[in-house]
Structures are given as C-alpha cells and as structure tokens.
Amino acid sequence: MKADADPNLIVYFGGEYVPMREARVGILTHALHYGTGVFEGIRAYWSEAARELYALRPIEHFQRWKQNCRILHIDVLFTPEELCSITVELARRNAFHGDLYIRPLAYKSAERIGVSFDEQDNFFIAAVPYGEYLHSENGLHAGVSSWRRIEDNAIPPRGKICGAYANSALASDEARRSGFDEAILLNESGHVTEGATCNLFMLRKGRLITPAVTDNILEGITRDSIMELAAHELGLETVARPIARSELYVCDELFLTGTAVGVAPVVRVDHRPVANGAVGDVTRRLRQLYFDATHGNLPAYRKWLLPVYASGRPVEQNTARVAETSLA
Ligand SMILES: Cc1ncc(COP(=O)(O)O)c(C=O)c1O
Numbered sequence: 001m002k003a004d005a006d007p008n009l010i011v012y013f014g015g016e017y018v019p020m021r022e023a024r025v026g027i028l029t030h031a032l033h034y035g036t037g038v039f040e041g042i043r044a045y046w047s048e049a050a051r052e053l054y055a056l057r058p059i060e061h062f063q064r065w066k067q068n069c070r071i072l073h074i075d076v077l078f079t080p081e082e083l084c085s086i087t088v089e090l091a092r093r094n095a096f097h098g099d100l101y102i103r104p105l106a107y108k109s110a111e112r113i114g115v116s117f118d119e120q121d122n123f124f125i126a127a128v129p130y131g132e133y134l135h136s137e138n139g140l141h142a143g144v145s146s147w148r149r150i151e152d153n154a155i156p157p158r159g160k161i162c163g164a165y166a167n168s169a170l171a172s173d174e175a176r177r178s179g180f181d182e183a184i185l186l187n188e189s190g191h192v193t194e195g196a197t198c199n200l201f202m203l204r205k206g207r208l209i210t211p212a213v214t215d216n217i218l219e220g221i222t223r224d225s226i227m228e229l230a231a232h233e234l235g236l237e238t239v240a241r242p243i244a245r246s247e248l249y250v251c252d253e254l255f256l257t258g259t260a261v262g263v264a265p266v267v268r269v270d271h272r273p274v275a276n277g278a279v280g281d282v283t284r285r286l287r288q289l290y291f292d293a294t295h296g297n298l299p300a301y302r303k304w305l306l307p308v309y310a311s312g313r314p315v316e317q318n319t320a321r322v323a324e325t326s327l328a
Helices: 030-034 058-071 080-093 162-177 221-234 281-294 299-304
Strands: 010-013 016-019 037-039 042-047 052-056 100-108 121-129 140-148 182-186 192-195 199-204 207-210 238-240 253-258 262-269 305-307
Touching (some): 010 080, 016 080, 030 100, 037 058, 037 162, 052 080, 058 080, 058 100, 080 305, 140 162, 140 253, 162 182, 192 199, 199 221, 207 221, 221 262, 221 281, 221 299, 281 299
Parallel strands (some): 140 262, 207 238
Antiparallel strands (some): 037 100, 042 052, 042 100, 182 192, 253 262
C-alpha cells in the first residue's frame, strides 16, 4: 500500500506543528543530494474495542533513531520520551481514529553543494493514515534479488540511512516487475539477509532461525517482538545464524516481519512452494499473537503500547501552529 499524504495533515517540523504543505525543504538540501538522513517507521494501531490508538514500541523506535543518527553525526536533542510526547500530540492534533504510519526523519539540512558533513541538522515527524502494506494473509511469493544487500562497511544497513534505501528500492522494484510480492536480498557472502523493508525468519526442523545482526540487516523491532512472542507464548527460542539461499527452498515455514508488513507468511520462493505451499502453523499463530499484542488484546504486551488518547493531558489547542512543543 502507498499512503498519499494529505497536504493539510499537521506535521512536526522545525520545532512547530504545521500543515504539511508548509513543511518544505530547499532543493540544495544536503540530504536530498547525498541521502544523509536517518529515518524511522512506527505504527499506531486503532482498537475499535477500546476506542484507542496505540503507538507501538515508540520508545524503542526513538532510541534506535537517536542511536542511528550518531552514525551520521546528527544530534536529535529530544529524549525518546519527549519524542513520544510530540508524537502523541501530533496524532491528537490530526484527530486520527484509525491505523497510522509515523515517519520521523532527521537529516543534514545545509543548503549547499559539497558532500562532507557540517553541523546543520533538522528533523520532522509526520504521521499518515495507513492500512495493510502487503495483502499477505494467504502468503506471499518472494524472489531472491539479483541486487546484493549493502555491506556494513559501505552504508550500515542497521542505520536506516535514507541513501541506503536505494538498495531496497532497486530490489523491491525488480521483484515486483518480475511478478514477486517481495524481494529477499543476499549479502556478499551469499547468505540470506532480509527483505527490502523487512526481516526474515524460517522454521526448519522445529527451530526458528533468523539471520544474525552482523549479517547486514536492520535490527528490527518487530523481529525482536516476534522472538519474544515465540519464546514466551510458543516456547520456541530463535537461533540467529547465517542462512544459506537453498535453505529457503527446503525449510518448513518462512515469514517476513516489519513495522509496515507486520508478520507476512511466505508460501513460495523463486517459484518453489515452501513446504506444502500453505501458510504454516507457527507463522499463523505468531501472526495472530502479533495482531493481538499490537491491538491491546494481550495484557502481557501492553508494555509495548503507548495509548494516544488515554495518555493523560487533554488536547487544548487544535490549531496548526504553536511555537512551543508543548511537551508533557
Ligand atoms: C531494511 C529493513 N529491514 C527490516 C525492517 C523491519 O524493521 P522493524 O521491525 O523495526 O520495522 C525494515 C523496516 O523498518 C527495513 O526497512
């Protein structure tokens, strides 16, 4: 799914809440030319039963964002808790009552020619209504990409660095033009890394296996959630180890995880069925557990959720522009 942005949505940009149409960057902005930005993707899920919007693990996302910004010498001065408050305020100002995708992005903002960094940074947080990213309930057909995953020594994949996503875009575009739903990228050693925008798990001989964080992957927060759900709810520990390409063809179950995709079963790889070609039992159960946990249905996992409307402070102003960030 693609989310076309409504220009009237309120975004947080340059320290103010402004309509998106007023949040503009100049054509010489460093990040536009050289990809020198770091972004995040955070979900918020609407629960009709609770009449509440739950931001999913926002603290962990903002922690990862701030850590990754250090790779590009970008300093986001707010704490993760303060960034959560801005996000809650943003959702309230837009009066969102449905699923969201929240996009924080920090970038080198100097407007000049020249690749080396300087100290000028800026950031924004935008949130857009967002439904299902891939219709994956009945399983996806994934294809191994001819593009290799970028190496940590080239552009660190764990960094969520804007420029690195040309690699994901090339793989994703190729996959779709070739009739696949999603790409799977190998690293330069030929091992499986991840999808274009998601992590990968396989089940083999009763063991849940995922590539290690040193295999040029993003250290996914959904990956972490799935490992916790698998261990605590299904008694399945995850092994992190290199995965050979041909293991994709002989494994018992395969699925992708990510903020956008959630838990997406893969039922075919490179025109070969995964096991019997149906969604596997462990995948189905983890998908349901993840749905329930992220929609507030499992008390043990409420720790992952930040309720937008029940989080205390009422929204007094519904106007677009306020000078201060009105942090709690
Ligand atoms: C390349 C890549 N891998 C994995 C993921 C999944 O990470 P997360 O679960 O933190 O969204 C994403 C999505 O953000 C991604 O872009």
